[in-house]
Amino acid sequence: MWLNLSSIFKKLSTDPNVRAIVLTGAGDRAFTAGLDVQAASAGPILGPTTGDPARKAFSMRRYILDFQDCITAIEKCEKPVICIIHGIAYGLALDMCLACDIRFSCKTTQFSVKEVDIGIAADIGTLTRLPHSVGNHSWAKEICLSARVFGSDEALTHGLVSRVCEDKKGAVEQGLELARLIASKSPVAVQGTKELINYSRDRPIADGLNYTAIWNGAMLQTQDAKDAMMSGIQKKTATFSKL
Amino acid sequence: MWLNLSSIFKKLSTDPNVRAIVLTGAGDRAFTAGLDVQAASAGPILGPTTGDPARKAFSMRRYILDFQDCITAIEKCEKPVICIIHGIAYGLALDMCLACDIRFSCKTTQFSVKEVDIGIAADIGTLTRLPHSVGNHSWAKEICLSARVFGSDEALTHGLVSRVCEDKKGAVEQGLELARLIASKSPVAVQGTKELINYSRDRPIADGLNYTAIWNGAMLQTQDAKDAMMSGIQKKTATFSKL
Amino acid sequence: MWLNLSSIFKKLSTDPNVRAIVLTGAGDRAFTAGLDVQAASAGPILGPTTGDPARKAFSMRRYILDFQDCITAIEKCEKPVICIIHGIAYGLALDMCLACDIRFSCKTTQFSVKEVDIGIAADIGTLTRLPHSVGNHSWAKEICLSARVFGSDEALTHGLVSRVCEDKKGAVEQGLELARLIASKSPVAVQGTKELINYSRDRPIADGLNYTAIWNGAMLQTQDAKDAMMSGIQKKTATFSKL
């Protein structure tokens, strides 16, 4: 399934018909309840059953890197991804939504960084992306070390989501509305904005500015800038070609 | 105008009579409405009209780097800069206020990272400094990708400003009061504090600590520390010489 | 005293009987009022009284690096550290609590990054760790440059603490309760979670993911994961051996 997710996002990334993506879980009960513990306790997540501990470590490292790559495909997707998190959102739910660009949740969403409860440190992205995504590091460690369930109010207060909606239906509607708004804009501008924020988040200010300068050296040559400016002056709606 | 701004801040940076700076926009209507689109659609922001795309990219990269340098002069200014953001604050308003140290806004301030609406990704600093300035990255991407207007309440909730004042007059007063407070303290301590926070923001903890140690190796030799401590013990007000 | 603090935390770090730590100040009045200015004005913090400025700078740099190392011992302690900040919490209080993992305060806690008031830039960790710990950088600079006292409400709003308790007694109780919860979980999972968040906070996403993969290559081989999963399936409480 994860390889599937990855190949879908790789395809969406360069599909010229796609301008923004809304990601949510099927059904009303859960975004995802995370790992199926029963299945996992037998499966590759705990590694091979033969070999010495070093060989097992190599094997698991390969497995984790592959799994991480699947989730990172969301972050690397050139198009913005809006994540609607509803119902139960445990474990992998956090790994996934933190790789998205924008997070909306519902009044009843129940979050948990559940991994310590199954005896492991989360390794598919939560512990890496969370301290780069929210401002309150005391809270970030509290939820990761305790695995306690928390609601949308905390998620909003401490900066994990930017909007709390009434329910899944409302959240999807707001997500789609935002996606439509983004899709109405120049894809050159939108995709550049995602890339430049992601690049700068990880690097010193000077590096972010320098990368931005060569990026826009190319991107300002787009027809979209002329069309968008003209549409602003003429109070008309511009249409931007695919990317 | 931007070259002018830069040379003013370079001068303020080492002018011994200056201890803190309050920056705001003239008039009541706007901090700045950003780029004058009508002018820009003809001007250098979209690059030269001759040359192949590579030569145009070189030309625009030079232009962007120069423009960024002008805004970065605020960040590099040794003296703290308090920014009062009022009225309309679009586009370059964000680039500018994010290069300042402290941001106050007014109840009626209207912010927008407007650039995607003119078909470009913001390139003068917003996309680089925003993820280093606020804690909620979902919100940061939401406002950059949607270009939607937001008010001071959101700006405060998500960490873009640290104070919302009644109106411009009140905000300037509070800014000046804070500036006077800062100006009453040792400039060695104040300017060191600005530099050490900026340095550490961009680098691993270990590097920040190491830089701090050599910085204060020199700075603790100031007469100000002795005078400030003595003034605390004697309940008198200390006066610190210029820097 | 600081060397003592450091050696205690180094011992706790590898003491197999310890699983979580609650740190607070003795008495009700203060977490710590910071430096004793009277003592400091005579002591090593302002450096030696002989030698040229370069030799003094060397001497003070050595002193600061040693002092920083003492506080960093809290951060490097393998076990999670919950800090209860009550009463007066000035100067070194901030240096110390920012090196802890989780921060709770009380309704009456009074915080101040006091250093500029004694003519120096804080050099034992506050200016380095604060911009990596809270999301609102305008606020972070405001409190560091003004040295103004602020309460738990601001500390919670801007992300310095994750919980405000009624009083010290209540805060210690909540801290101990959280510590007990953490101590009931696999120490392999808990200590890995602390290390991976700290590592990732300082580095690009790609580096955090890569380090996580080799970390868990070893750590998923723990008996704890099997026991924890089985306890979840069987609704029993697992007991995890020491670390």
Add this chain to the structure above:
Amino acid sequence: MWLNLSSIFKKLSTDPNVRAIVLTGAGDRAFTAGLDVQAASAGPILGPTTGDPARKAFSMRRYILDFQDCITAIEKCEKPVICIIHGIAYGLALDMCLACDIRFSCKTTQFSVKEVDIGIAADIGTLTRLPHSVGNHSWAKEICLSARVFGSDEALTHGLVSRVCEDKKGAVEQGLELARLIASKSPVAVQGTKELINYSRDRPIADGLNYTAIWNGAMLQTQDAKDAMMSGIQKKTATFSKL
């Protein structure tokens, strides 16, 4: 072909029967003469023929990133790769051999970083890896800016290769001999050595040491260390299981 190369190296990376790899070009004439200019002048390397310059830049960036990934697959291959460079070694030859671990050349090898002669800056890895692979940066820039042909003597003197052999046959023999020697050792030790050097090359000393510590926390648990030590004491040859 490049996608093919990449998938071969991904397969070799985890194929337990493989312990070391020798890479060379078919035939006696050339390792590779680089890009077929005639073909390239029509093909994707110069990008799509439709779209505005920004859309073309997006398209080419995608193409370059994919191409780079193919070559980087050699560097990411867990097994050591010995590269035998013979005959003409222009353009892509440098990109490829710099992604390998060990480089041997022949007396008649002719190297050239040829890209500036076709009007482009090399973008598949040479300009990135060369300054991390050789010590003389004046020479590195001289050969990249001039595109002049140079021989194995210069390559050895300035650190691009570590051995110059008589001819291709001799070089392949020496490469295979070295590969056999490496293959006789513990694959846990060998693959760890490659990974730890690559990791450390790109990062500060402190980070390299830290990563090494957790890596070997797992890897020292290998049976191979015990077997290798015993074989040394008993003067016997150890056999190490696959990885």
Add this chain to the structure above:
Amino acid sequence: MWLNLSSIFKKLSTDPNVRAIVLTGAGDRAFTAGLDVQAASAGPILGPTTGDPARKAFSMRRYILDFQDCITAIEKCEKPVICIIHGIAYGLALDMCLACDIRFSCKTTQFSVKEVDIGIAADIGTLTRLPHSVGNHSWAKEICLSARVFGSDEALTHGLVSRVCEDKKGAVEQGLELARLIASKSPVAVQGTKELINYSRDRPIADGLNYTAIWNGAMLQTQDAKDAMMSGIQKKTATFSKL
């Protein structure tokens, strides 16, 4: 003079008539003998004579940063700079030549990192750029810590220069010949090559590759690539327009 040097290189950087630069010292005796000690002992290099040590440190830091910027203007110059180092090359000679791209010296050139002999650590670039420019770090420290004079043979062996010429006249001729060769090539390719090597030298491989991809996304759209390829196929000399 240094401000002058800087403004000259800033002008050369974007002057479309310039494609490559040869830098040497006037006269036969010396590239530069470094600081005029007699003048320096009275001048700004040892800082102001009034103020406490902290204020002096601020003043000198400003002076050093400005001085470094002047020399860094050579490195930031978009056009390649070939440095001919002849005669006496002490102190600032090293700072300057290390900011250039390519270094040629003469049989009689006498180098010395002289600064420790005047009681200071070199601060205008030598200690920063030398470990990024040569491969033998033992040698780099030996010459910096001993201030001993060394000749072109050592400079070539350990990677400080890439060519040793008979005398200044010969070196200038070879420098000009190389400059002419570089000037005959596409300036888009040449200037891109300089920028991409400099960028990659300082950063992890992954960052260098990523920056290269967006750089060439723009630059491959140059007419030069088509002209250069066609000239290769047709065995004609291409002429490239200015940049």
Add this chain to the structure above:
Amino acid sequence: MWLNLSSIFKKLSTDPNVRAIVLTGAGDRAFTAGLDVQAASAGPILGPTTGDPARKAFSMRRYILDFQDCITAIEKCEKPVICIIHGIAYGLALDMCLACDIRFSCKTTQFSVKEVDIGIAADIGTLTRLPHSVGNHSWAKEICLSARVFGSDEALTHGLVSRVCEDKKGAVEQGLELARLIASKSPVAVQGTKELINYSRDRPIADGLNYTAIWNGAMLQTQDAKDAMMSGIQKKTATFSKL
């Protein structure tokens, strides 16, 4: 013994009577033959005998970090360390000499990065410091992956040592002579030079320059600079006070 080595170097680091250090091995036979395999096969290097693989990994990580710290004490020692490597120099010999500043060897020195031969990747510093110390990365990997013995000629050619002496006696003499020369210079200048090179080696050029500026803001205030300049002008020998 390693804890001992560390505490000696920590003491030498701040002992005002020490200005330069020559480190070599006792006796004529070996600098060090590395790990005593017989002892090691029973000892802590292969970790504890009880606990699950995760707990063993924690235990070994702690052990490796402590061991690395002992060797890193040489690098962190403020005084320059000249290493004389003679006779057999296997395994830990490389870890140690790479943490020194300057390396001299003898005609008969036999080097080997021996660790892969005992089934492990070197973890006390060799794999981290070697790619930052020599220019030829192909050679660096060749010797680490093959564990083959190599002599001083290769060590000099590829940049591991900067001088090859006739024998241990001669090497020690030359080491002492260099140490005496260094000791005759200003310790402020010498110790600054070591620190600034080490800092810059690991970081981008811009960071190295910035750190240098504040370092020298303090250090140029030394009396030594005035004395050294005056001694140059007056052709007298200056004496510098302790540090």
